[in-house]
Amino acid sequence: MGGGGVSVPVRITRDLFGLDGKVAIVTGGSRGIGKAAAKGLAVFGADVAILGRSPKTEETVSEIQALGRRAIFIPTDVGDVDQARSGVERVVREFGTVDILVNNAGIASVAPAEEVTPEEWDSIMAVNLRGMFFMAQAVAKVLISQRKPGRIINIGSIYGIVGSEIGASIYHATKGGIVNLTRALACEWARYGILVNCIGPGFIVTDMTQGVREDPGLKRAIENRHALKRFGTPEEIVGAVVFLASDASTFVTGENLFVDGGYTAW
Numbered sequence: 648m649g650g651g652g653v654s655v656p657v658r659i660t661r662d663l664f665g666l667d668g669k670v671a672i673v674t675g676g677s678r679g680i681g682k683a684a685a686k687g688l689a690v691f692g693a694d695v696a697i698l699g700r701s702p703k704t705e706e707t708v709s710e711i712q713a714l715g716r717r718a719i720f721i722p723t724d725v726g727d728v729d730q731a732r733s734g735v736e737r738v739v740r741e742f743g744t745v746d747i748l749v750n751n752a753g754i755a756s757v758a759p760a761e762e763v764t765p766e767e768w769d770s771i772m773a774v775n776l777r778g779m780f781f782m783a784q785a786v787a788k789v790l791i792s793q794r795k796p797g798r799i800i801n802i803g804s805i806y807g808i809v810g811s812e813i814g815a816s817i818y819h820a821t822k823g824g825i826v827n828l829t830r831a832l833a834c835e836w837a838r839y840g841i842l843v844n845c846i847g848p849g850f851i852v853t854d855m856t857q858g859v860r861e862d863p864g865l866k867r868a869i870e871n872r873h874a875l876k877r878f879g880t881p882e883e884i885v886g887a888v889v890f891l892a893s894d895a896s897t898f899v900t901g902e903n904l905f906v907d908g909g910y911t912a913w
């Protein structure tokens with residue numbers, strides 16, 4: 648219809664989800680969703696650089712290397728823009744390029760909204776929203792300068808579109824920001840062939856949700872908010888990550904894909 652967009656030839660083969668030869672960056676891959684995502688990308692063929700804070704990330708790196716892929720850990724606090732930028736530069740020095748970013752690192756705190764301090768606000772914003780933006784920017788600059796397409800996958804949350812009384816107002820604000828930041832970046836960077844999407848997990852069994860899972864009443868109430876009446880596992884996020892990283896999603900951008908056991912289906 649004459650819009651000037653360039654279509655990408657997609658072959659319907661069993662390799663539709665294949666990531667051979669791709670280089671992925673995952674932030675926060677020592678455990679939880681980030682670790683599962685990093686391993687999942689490697690299983691489908693990608694080499695993986697993990698930018699994170701925890702030395703435990705070396706375990707994820709060893710597990711990926713055992714799959715026969717290249718993997719490196721670059722100690723990085725994504726809340727520090729200089730560290731985020733130098734981490735991406737190091738990936739390009741080591742691997743020559745980057746194709747996929749999974750913006751996963753995130754933190755949460757629980758406090759009634761009336762007691763939240765400016766310091767708490769700044770620290771969560773710095774990682775979840777500011778860190779995510781500047782990681783995306785650093786990767787987009789590489790893709791634009793190398794004139795190649797790429798994928799940016801932001802890990803949002805059900806709390807990007809619904810509220811709760813759980814006492815995580817700043818977290819909700821960051822995740823809501825991520826949903827619409829995803830749309831804005833998708834629109835701006837479509838001209839470079841960079842597809843930007845968001846995944847919105849429901850409650851997943853990770854360290855982040857340990858506190859709520861230790862309170863039987865709260866755990867049951869949260870389970871019951873999901874149509875499937877349970878928490879998900881980190882492994883259940885991997886299919887969406889691989890989909891959004893691969894040729895299976897060449898016409899998907901600006902999307903917020905919920906992997907939430909039906910939490911937002913009510």
Ligand SMILES: NC(=O)c1ccc[n+]([C@@H]2O[C@H](COP(=O)([O-])OP(=O)(O)OC[C@H]3O[C@@H](n4cnc5c(N)ncnc54)[C@H](O)[C@@H]3O)[C@@H](O)[C@H]2O)c1
Nearest residue numbers: 675677679680699700724725752753804850851853854855
């Ligand atoms: N667990 C859930 O129920 C759930 C639900 C929706 C969304 N999410 C989102 O998924 C993502 C991963 O969460 P998770 O449950 O696996 O959490 P987690 O706490 O188990 O893991 C978080 C990871 O991020 C790393 N990290 C934290 N701050 C960092 C920083 N400043 N720089 C670099 N790395 C940092 C940690 O070291 C860790 O590896 C987060 O963005 C979270 O908001 C989680």
